[in-house]
Amino acid sequence: xxxxxxxxxxxxxxxxxxxxxxxxxxxxxxxxxxxxxxxxxxxxxxxxxxxxxxxxxxxxxxxxxxxxxxxxxxxxxxxxxxxxxxxxxxxxxxxxxxxxxxxxxxxxxxxxxxxxxxxxxxxxxxxxxxxxxxxxxxxxxxxxxxxxxxxxxxxxxxxxxxxxxxxxxxxxxxxxxxxxxxxxxxxxxxxxxxxxxxxxxxxxxxxxxxxxxxxxxxxxxxxxxxxxxxxxxxxxxxxxxxxxxxxxxxxxxxxxxxxxxxxxxxxxxxxxxxx
Numbered sequence: 001x002x003x004x005x006x007x008x009x010x011x012x013x014x015x016x017x018x019x020x021x022x023x024x025x026x027x028x029x030x031x032x033x034x035x036x037x038x039x040x041x042x043x044x045x046x047x048x049x050x051x052x053x054x055x056x057x058x059x060x061x062x063x064x065x066x067x068x069x070x071x072x073x074x075x076x077x078x079x080x081x082x083x084x085x086x087x088x089x090x091x092x093x094x095x096x097x098x099x100x101x102x103x104x105x106x107x108x109x110x111x112x113x114x115x116x117x118x119x120x121x122x123x124x125x126x127x128x129x130x131x132x133x134x135x136x137x138x139x140x141x142x143x144x145x146x147x148x149x150x151x152x153x154x155x156x157x158x159x160x161x162x163x164x165x166x167x168x169x170x171x172x173x174x175x176x177x178x179x180x181x182x183x184x185x186x187x188x189x190x191x192x193x194x195x196x197x198x199x200x201x202x203x204x205x206x207x208x209x210x211x212x213x214x215x216x217x218x219x220x221x222x223x224x225x226x227x228x229x230x231x232x233x234x235x236x237x238x239x240x241x242x243x244x245x246x247x248x249x250x251x252x253x254x255x256x257x258x259x260x261x262x263x264x265x266x267x268x269x270x271x272x273x274x275x
Contacts, residue, residue, distance in 0.1 A: 044095030045143040047133050057150050057158050059083045061108040073139050080104060080144055082130060087141030100147035105126055127155055142230040182233050190228060 060061055063070045063079040069087075077089035078101060090100055110125040131146035150158075182190075 014040050016209075023037070038045070044097055045091070045093045046095050047143065049131060049145060052219070053131060055129050055131045055146070055148070056082075057127055057129050057154060059107070059126050060104060060130060060147075061126075062104050062109050070209050071141065075140065076139065077143065078104070087139070088144055089139065089141050090144045094143075094145065100144070103149060115230065127158075129154075137165070184231070190224075190231075 059082070061081055063081050069081055071087055073079065073089050076093075077091045080088045080090055082088050088120055090097065090104065094100070107126050107128055128145055129148040129150045133145040133147075135142050135145040139175075
């Protein structure tokens, strides 16, 4: 009886050990799958984050070939629109590409649904947190090196900040009492002012509160309109579409940024428009 009991105990111990081993292996496999779902592909290039780079929360959606603002990246990435005519792309060789692309697909679908149902609008599900890499002069575009889903609290803070900006702008416009036209001398003075303002390129000089290469002409036009409005002049932002080549602006030696669409200011100046 002792021998039989020992045999049964030994077999039970071995069986328990096998079960525990299988459970341990299964748990590791589940953790691995879960990690893959969150971070995307484990392989890929780790793009460096530029010094001083900031994560922006913005509308973000994919641009397919043939759509407005699509441009050729030589098969090296997916075209992304961040709400401005400047070129952005998600590199195909970047680490976690699958996860980043999935997030962009979700916001793209959400934006399409909003446009279809109510003609547009803004929603938490249309926004992503985007980190940009260094401008790529070969592709004349800026790579997106990190994509994150913001929390609802972060999105609400953004909406509150934008509401404050709109309120202040309305108050200044009402206080100034906009004139409808400017003199030729005033137009020339504004031209010299805007020409001399730097774009985060030089220290010790007046500087626009944005980086020209990533944010592009729309932000610059917005700033120009703000300055002109505070001086009491009516001003509108207009878009120009380049049909022949690409619009370009030098940002530093041997480097430029390009657009297929450009935004500028327009204000009446006698019989002419100051652009």
